[in-house]
Amino acid sequence: MAARRSTCPYCGVGCGVAGQASGRDLTLAGDPAHPANSGRLCSKGSALAATVGLEGRLLHPTIRERRASWEEATALVARRFSETIDRHGPDSVAFYVSGQLLTEDYYAANKLMKGFIGSGNIDTNSRLCMASAVVAHKLTFGADLVPGCYEDLDLADLVVFAGHNAAWTHPVLFRRMEAARGRGQRHVVIDPRRTDTAEVADLHLPIAPQTDVRLWNGLLADLIDRGAIDRAYIAAHVSGFAEVQAALAADDQSPAAVAADCGLALPALQRFYDLFARTPRTVSLFSMGSNQSAQGVAKGLAIINAHLATGRIGKPGACPFSITGQPNAMGGRETGGMATTLAAHMDFDEVSRARLGRFWGAPAMAQAPGLKAVDMFEAIGEGEIKALWVMATNPAVSMPDAARVCEALAACPFVVVSDCMDETDTTAFAHVKLPALAWGEKDGTVTNSERRISRQRALFEAPGQARADWRIIADVATAMGYGEAFSWRSNAQVFREWARLTAYENDDRLLNLSGLVAMSPADYEALEPVQWPVTAAGGTPRLFADGVFQTPDDRARMVPTVVAGPAQATDPAYPLALNTGRIRDQWHTLTRTGLAPDLWRHASEPFVEVHPDDAVAAGVVEGVLTRVQTAQGEAVALARVTDRQRRGGVFMPMHWTGAYAPSGRANPLVAARVDPRSGQPEFKHTPARVRPYRETWRGFFLAREAWSVPAKLDIVWRRIPQHGCQLHEFAGRGDAAEREALRRVLLRAAPGEALRYEDPSAGSLREAFMDGERLDCVLFATTSGALPPRDWLAELFAAPALSAQDRAALLIGRAPGRPADASPLVCACRNVRAAAIGKAIDAGARDVDAVAETTGAGTNCGSCRPEIARLITAALRSEIADAA
Ligand SMILES: Nc1nc2c(c(=O)[nH]1)N[C@H]1C(S)=C(S)[C@@H](COP(=O)(O)OP(=O)(O)OC[C@H]3O[C@@H](n4cnc5c(=O)[nH]c(N)nc54)[C@H](O)[C@@H]3O)O[C@H]1N2
Ligand SMILES: Nc1nc2c(c(=O)[nH]1)N[C@H]1C(S)=C(S)[C@@H](COP(=O)(O)OP(=O)(O)OC[C@H]3O[C@@H](n4cnc5c(=O)[nH]c(N)nc54)[C@H](O)[C@@H]3O)O[C@H]1N2
Ligand code: SF4
Ligand SMILES: [Mo]
Numbered sequence: 001m002a003a004r005r006s007t008c009p010y011c012g013v014g015c016g017v018a019g020q021a022s023g024r025d026l027t028l029a030g031d032p033a034h035p036a037n038s039g040r041l042c043s044k045g046s047a048l049a050a051t052v053g054l055e056g057r058l059l060h061p062t063i064r065e066r067r068a069s070w071e072e073a074t075a076l077v078a079r080r081f082s083e084t085i086d087r088h089g090p091d092s093v094a095f096y097v098s099g100q101l102l103t104e105d106y107y108a109a110n111k112l113m114k115g116f117i118g119s120g121n122i123d124t125n126s127r128l129c130m131a132s133a134v135v136a137h138k139l140t141f142g143a144d145l146v147p148g149c150y151e152d153l154d155l156a157d158l159v160v161f162a163g164h165n166a167a168w169t170h171p172v173l174f175r176r177m178e179a180a181r182g183r184g185q186r187h188v189v190i191d192p193r194r195t196d197t198a199e200v201a202d203l204h205l206p207i208a209p210q211t212d213v214r215l216w217n218g219l220l221a222d223l224i225d226r227g228a229i230d231r232a233y234i235a236a237h238v239s240g241f242a243e244v245q246a247a248l249a250a251d252d253q254s255p256a257a258v259a260a261d262c263g264l265a266l267p268a269l270q271r272f273y274d275l276f277a278r279t280p281r282t283v284s285l286f287s288m289g290s291n292q293s294a295q296g297v298a299k300g301l302a303i304i305n306a307h308l309a310t311g312r313i314g315k316p317g318a319c320p321f322s323i324t325g326q327p328n329a330m331g332g333r334e335t336g337g338m339a340t341t342l343a344a345h346m347d348f349d350e351v352s353r354a355r356l357g358r359f360w361g362a363p364a365m366a367q368a369p370g371l372k373a374v375d376m377f378e379a380i381g382e383g384e385i386k387a388l389w390v391m392a393t394n395p396a397v398s399m400p401d402a403a404r405v406c407e408a409l410a411a412c413p414f415v416v417v418s419d420c421m422d423e424t425d426t427t428a429f430a431h432v433k434l435p436a437l438a439w440g441e442k443d444g445t446v447t448n449s450e451r452r453i454s455r456q457r458a459l460f461e462a463p464g465q466a467r468a469d470w471r472i473i474a475d476v477a478t479a480m481g482y483g484e485a486f487s488w489r490s491n492a493q494v495f496r497e498w499a500r501l502t503a504y505e506n507d508d509r510l511l512n513l514s515g516l517v518a519m520s521p522a523d524y525e526a527l528e529p530v531q532w533p534v535t536a537a538g539g540t541p542r543l544f545a546d547g548v549f550q551t552p553d554d555r556a557r558m559v560p561t562v563v564a565g566p567a568q569a570t571d572p573a574y575p576l577a578l579n580t581g582r583i584r585d586q587w588h589t590l591t592r593t594g595l596a597p598d599l600w601r602h603a604s605e606p607f608v609e610v611h612p613d614d615a616v617a618a619g620v621v622e623g624v625l626t627r628v629q630t631a632q633g634e635a636v637a638l639a640r641v642t643d644r645q646r647r648g649g650v651f652m653p654m655h656w657t658g659a660y661a662p663s664g665r666a667n668p669l670v671a672a673r674v675d676p677r678s679g680q681p682e683f684k685h686t687p688a689r690v691r692p693y694r695e696t697w698r699g700f701f702l703a704r705e706a707w708s709v710p711a712k713l714d715i716v717w718r719r720i721p722q723h724g725c726q727l728h729e730f731a732g733r734g735d736a737a738e739r740e741a742l743r744r745v746l747l748r749a750a751p752g753e754a755l756r757y758e759d760p761s762a763g764s765l766r767e768a769f770m771d772g773e774r775l776d777c778v779l780f781a782t783t784s785g786a787l788p789p790r791d792w793l794a795e796l797f798a799a800p801a802l803s804a805q806d807r808a809a810l811l812i813g814r815a816p817g818r819p820a821d822a823s824p825l826v827c828a829c830r831n832v833r834a835a836a837i838g839k840a841i842d843a844g845a846r847d848v849d850a851v852a853e854t855t856g857a858g859t860n861c862g863s864c865r866p867e868i869a870r871l872i873t874a875a876l877r878s879e880i881a882d883a884a
Contacts, residue, residue, distance in 0.1 A: 005031050006457040007446055008045040009100065009439035010587050012324035013037065013173045014448025015045055016529065019440070021459045026052050026440065035529055036150060036448060042171035043585050043599065043828055043863040048439075050596035052460070058422040058435040059464025070465060070475070073432055077389070078479030080414045081117070084387040090119035090364065094376050094385045097124045097337055098393035099326030102444030102456060104494040105469035106328070108486070109391065110336040110343055112473055113370075115362035116482045120348070120370025121385070124337040125393040126329050127373040128400075131340075131678040132296025133286065133322035134333060139297075139559050140304045142550035143345045144333050145510055148283060148319030149450040149531065149541040154180050155317030158279040160272075161189045162212065162303060163289015163684075167196040167866040168584040170323060170449075175862055186279070188272050190215065191289055192579060193609070193651055194644035196866035199873070203271055206646050208263030209577050209685050213295055213561050214251075216302035218258030219273055220309055221248045228277040233311030237547035240558035244305055247560035263646075276306070281317035288325070288581060292683040296675040298561040305558045313556075314544030323449045327456075330447035334511055334532075335498065339370035340679075344502045345511040359504050361485060372679030373399065374672050381408035389416040391469060392436065394589040396425035397657045400681040401632050402667035418472055421591045425658045435466040439592075442468055444491045445527070450541075453513075454529040470494055492524035502532075510543065510550055571631075574687035576614060577649040578630060580666045581684070584863055585828060586655045594660065597723045601825040602864075604720045605729065606637040606664025609651040610690060615641040618690045625693035625716060625731055628652060630686050633668035636693050636716045650690060654683070661718040662709060695731035697739050697763060699781030701746050702727055702793055710745045713738065725797035727790055739765075739781055751776055757811045759785065766811045773801030780813065788813030826867050829860035837868060841875045848872070 003018040016034020020027045026049040032039035061073035068076075084092050095113050097106065106124075113122040126134075137144045150173065153159065159177055166174040174197065177185065189198035190205045190212065198204035207215060223229050224245065234241050251257075259269040276282060284307065290299040304320045312318035324330050336343030346352035348369055357365040371379055377399060379385045388409075399405040409415055409429035417430035420438035427433050436442075443458040467475075470491065477486040488494045496519060503514035515534035519527070530539040549556045585602040587593040594600075608628050610620055620626050626639040628650065637652060645651055656664040671686045693716065701707070706726045709717035713732070720727040732738050743765070750769040757766040763783025769776040775796050780787055792815045796806060809816045823835035832855045840854040848868045852858040858865045 003029075004457050004459055005033070005455070006459060007327065007454045008041065008048070009327055009456070009592075010044050011170055012326060012329055012449040013170050014327060014446065014452060014454055015041055015172050016454065017041065017045065017048070019459045021440070024053060024460065025049070026459065034454070036450075036452065036454075037172045040172045040175060041861055043602075043861045044587060044593055045172075046829060046861045047593070047596040047599050050598065051592050052438075052440050053595065054463055056421055056423065056595070057438070057463065057466070058419055058427070058433055059466060060435055061465065062433045064431055070467070073434060074475045074479050077416050077432055077434075077476050081387050081389075081476070082480050084414070085117060088386060090117050091121055091370070092385055093117060093119065093387040094121035094123075094371065094380070095389045095391065096373065096376060096393060096395060097122060097332070097391045099124060099126050099129065099324070099329035099332050099337075100392045101332065101337075101469055102328060102442060102446060102491075103331035103335055103453075103498065104444040104491045105391070105473065106332050106335040106337050107343070107494060107498045108470040108473040108477075111360060111485070112477045112482070114336065114342060114366040115356065115360040116364060116477060116480070116485065118364030118366055120339050120366040120368055121376065122337065122370060123339040123373045123376055124332050125373070125395075125398060126326070126332050126338060127679055128292070128398065128681055128683070129288070129325050130291060130322070130329050130333065131338065131372070131680040132291040132293070132675055133300050134338070135297045135678040136300025136304060137322070139301065140308065140557050141544070142557075143510060144341075145543055145550065146322060146330070146449070146451055147313050147543045148321045150176065151541060152283050152317050152319055152321070153177050156180070156185060156281050156283040157317065158186045158188065158275055158282040160276070160282065160284040161187065161191070161197055161201070162284055162286040162299070163191060163291075164285050164287035164323060165191065165195040165197050165581065166285065166323075167200070168863075169287070169325070169582050171584075171861070171863045178865075186275060188275060192646040192649050196584075196870065199870045200866050203268065203275070205262075205264055205268055205272060208261075208646070209579065209649055210293055210295060211262040212290060212299045213302045213563050214258055215262050215269075216299070216306055217248055217251070217561060218253050218255065218269075219276060220244070220302070220306050221253030222255060222273045223277055223306065223309060226277055229309045230311035233547070234309060237549070237555055238308050238558055239553065239555045241309065244558045244560050280310075280312060282312055283317065283319055283321050285321045285323050287323050289684060291322075291680055293680070293685065294673050294675050294682045295563050296680045297677045298563050301559050302561045305561070308556050308558050314542060314547065316542070327448070328446035330449065330451065331445070334447060339372055339376075342366075345509050355505055359501055372674075374674050374679060374681055377405050377408045380412050383411070386412065387414040388412050389418070390426055391418040394424050394426045394591065394657075396429065397589040397665065397667060398654070400667060400670040400683060401672040402665065402670070403633055404672070418469060419591075420466065423659065424589065424591055428658075434472055435464060436469050436472065437462055437466045441466065444468075444470070445495060447532070450531060452529050452531045453527070453534075455527050490521060492519070492521045495519075495524060508550065571687045574630060574689050575648070576688045576690065578628065578669060578686040578688035579649050579651045579684045580654045580670060581651065583653045583655065586653075588655060589657050590655055590660055594721065597721045598828045600720050600722075601828045603653070605718045606635065606653065606656045606661050607640050608637040608690065609640045609642055609645040611645045611647040611649070612641050612643055613647050614650070614690070615639065619692050620690055625695055627691045627693050628669060628688055629691065630669040630671065630688045632671055632686070635665055635669055636663045639690070650688060659708065659719070663716045664718060693731070694733065696733050696735070697781060697783045698729075698731035698787070699779065700727060700729050700787065700790060701777065701779050702790065702797065703746075703777040704797060707746065710742070713742055715742060722794040723798065725794055727794055736763075743779065743781070746779060747777070755807070755811055766813070768810045770802070775799070775802055775810075778810070826871070827855075827857035827860075827864045830856040832857035834871060837871050838875065841872055846872065
């Protein structure tokens with residue numbers, strides 16, 4: 001079979017892939033013809049084939065863990081929702097959905113809730129992600145419109161990354177910009193951490209957290225002072241300039257004052273202001289460091305104001321650019337996945353409600369916005385919402401104050417979860433689990449960051465009884481009595497209805513897919529990537545080129561920024577600011593990237609980055625287990641002591657879950673504080689403190705199967721998938737009895753033949769169990785001794801039989817005669833470690849290409865190239881220091 005073209009299911013870059021399936025095996029490459037990536041893929045996209053196996057999949061509906069038929073499950077969901085609505089009204093039920101649904105799924109879910117159930121209570125995980133940018137867009141442009149396109153990132157002479165670690169989170173786009181640097185594009189990174197994006201930038205502004213509004217307002221004031229604004233553009237196309245200028249005057253906007261408030265060196269700040277003032281082709285990318293804040297809307301407004309005042313919008317290489325995180329975050333905003341809008345960029349005004357009601361033939365149009373995510377889970381906890389349907393998101397992990405969210409889920413009388421995976425932290429609370437098609441099976445459309453609609457196409461047959469999300473929703477709607485409006489027979493039909501809605505009575509909405517309304521099923525199947533608005537003439541790469549915005553007077557509005565108040569930690573008990581975010585090779589809650597062993601090698605355990613000064617003050621040193629505590633909760637993570645972290649702040653990745661590291665989860669720590677206008681949580685800033693964990697013993701357990709920590713034991717436990725086995729790392733604070741209790745649980749099922757070594761003086765115990773000739777499991781624990789690297793032992797699980805030599809070395813834990821390289825893995829694709837790269841640098845490799853040539857690192861997906869650059873810089877720095 002020829003390769004089929006589809007789209008990567010991870011980030012909002014929306015890379016095209018070409019895949020060829022044989023059974024459940026997949027050969028996959030980047031799609032050279034897709035305009036987003038021209039054939040490139042990052043580490044996550046490259047590893048997709050390793051994630052499409054069926055282990056762990058949810059393949060049939062369940063009702064309270066009992067296998068059920070679709071008829072039974074659908075009927076039960078419909079009945080419980082209908083009964084709850086009859087008894088307590090439509091606002092007593094809710095859907096919580098996701099930017100990882102396809103547009104067709106999203107459209108169906110929104111139609112059911114807002115047109116037929118009659119409530120606004122459908123919100124999406126985009127509330128945690130894009131809500132602040134959406135509000136800023138609506139206030140300034142009149143609708144949630146992203147002006148720019150990826151070509152602007154090729155054409156820009158200056159790119160400002162405002163709270164955006166693109167090197168890790170939008171890697172293929174970052175590679176595109178790296179290429180543009182070759183012809184002189186400059187990069188400025190505004191981020192409290194020196195990320196890989198900042199490391200290779202022309203200028204890094206390690207801003208004090210949550211002072212971005214001050215920085216951008218100071219920039220605008222400086223531009224006005226210099227006469228660097230575009231008065232003609234403002235006069236023709238912008239309103240509100242005078243109000244914004246007046247609001248700026250209320251503060252001391254001198255660069256010195258701004259630099260002091262933002263914790264920046266004055267020359268660095270001035271260099272940014274200079275660069276911005278003299279570079280017409282500037283794109284400002286803003287992402288979670290901007291949106292995920294109690295001042296998220298104000299940050300977006302301040303960025304957009306600077307662009308409107310300079311006329312840098314709607315022109316090649318110039319725009320404010322809110323980059324989307326998920327593959328279909330944009331599609332969800334279009335179809336009305338957020339509780340605060342209807343669909344197709346219509347709001348809850350009377351005209352829009354009536355129009356949508358007419359189009360849908362809706363018996364019960366929602367009259368008002370529903371509850372935003374944080375409020376929704378609060379209402380669940382308080383018993384106001386009594387039936388919840390979660391689709392394609394894992395709120396038990398990803399919501400702020402996650403312990404309270406779990407309590408709410410546990411208390412909710414009826415929880416339905418549609419997921420492709422059987423056991424997630426959220427499905428644990430489900431009364432009904434509905435098996436959804438996963439990537440590679442589902443088929444429909446997504447919209448990426450540049451408004452480009454691409455097809456995701458099925459590469460495999462549907463496994464088990466899994467079904468498309470839109471079909472599951474339509475079946476429940478039908479069982480609730482709304483069959484006529486949900487009688488689609490194909491995804492193409494759903495899409496056509498959606499496209500028709502965008503064009504329906506539309507003389508002022510830019511979101512218009514009129515050019516796709518007449519698509520035949522074959523046209524839909526063959527749809528090429530296209531950017532909306534799509535008219536008969538085709539797609540539209542760039543918006544606002546004519547200076548016309550979607551406001552009543554066609555003008556963009558500059559809006560004064562109102563900041564709710566200083567976000568700085570003031571509680572002396574929690575003097576640090578906890579920042580959270582992403583790592584390079586994992587996706588969110590690990591349900592899919594976690595299946596690819598190679599993606600675990602870049603960062604295999606929960607960690608917390610701490611500045612050296614803060615580490616000294618807290619008694620924490622590199623590599624030790626560390627408690628991170630906030631008023632909400634506590635986690636334990638490995639300390640990474642680094643000056644890449646700003647003093648006063650600590651950083652934890654968001655990814656770890658109950659399944660992989662129950663004590664390493666970030667979100668039980670995060671306060672559920674939100675931006676008052678957008679409802680988006682402040683994931684980047686919770687007052688915190690760190691303390692050493694001080695374990696009394698630690699060890700690891702390698703086995704063929706995944707184990708979870710026995711609930712009765714208070715142990716720090718991390719599972720790290722390997723090729724052919726599972727590595728479990730653990731540590732505890734108890735005595736020998738605790739260790740023995742764990743040992744008994746882990747070795748209960750171990751087969752007969754055991755090798756054993758004990759050294760009571762170091763409190764060391766090493767055991768290995770053989771299953772015939774094969775290695776079955778290995779347990780190493782110690783109170784004060786050292787532990788060997790785990791790689792070699794893990795490799796042995798692949799062998800059908802152990803050699804006598806290997807057996808003899810088992811309890812030593814090292815390959816006979818092979819030096820261990822335990823340095824960090826840099827290139828997961830080519831398996832190259834930092835030590836090998838160090839050697840190449842010592843031997844004279846002075847740039848990334850030279851290192852790549854000698855070691856192979858960075859020659860496949862390129863995700864590790866910024867890290868290689870960092871190693872080169874560090875090596876050169878120390879060489880220079882040595883010479884001085
Ligand atoms: N590898 C990987 N890539 C992903 C994802 C993933 O899970 N893994 N998820 C996708 C999704 S859904 C999203 S939303 C995107 C997110 O992409 P990004 O926004 O790039 O990712 P984050 O790591 O959440 O946060 C970005 C940066 O904001 C900084 N920051 C924190 N506080 C502040 C502040 O006050 N001001 C400023 N200026 N910066 C601050 C953080 O230090 C961090 O480096 O990534 C997408 N891509
Ligand atoms: N601390 C902290 N927390 C954060 C953030 C942060 O920066 N810091 N970022 C926030 C942001 S920006 C985001 S976007 C969220 C993401 O958080 P989540 O949406 O909770 O994370 P995912 O792991 O992507 O969850 C997707 C779920 O849907 C399932 N799934 C995948 N494909 C399908 C499908 O086609 N159909 C169905 N029905 N299920 C499917 C997956 O198995 C998984 O269980 O996290 C937010 N939480
Ligand atoms: S950059 Fe990576 S994760 Fe994002 S769409 Fe492309 S391949 Fe997928
Ligand atoms: Mo996101």
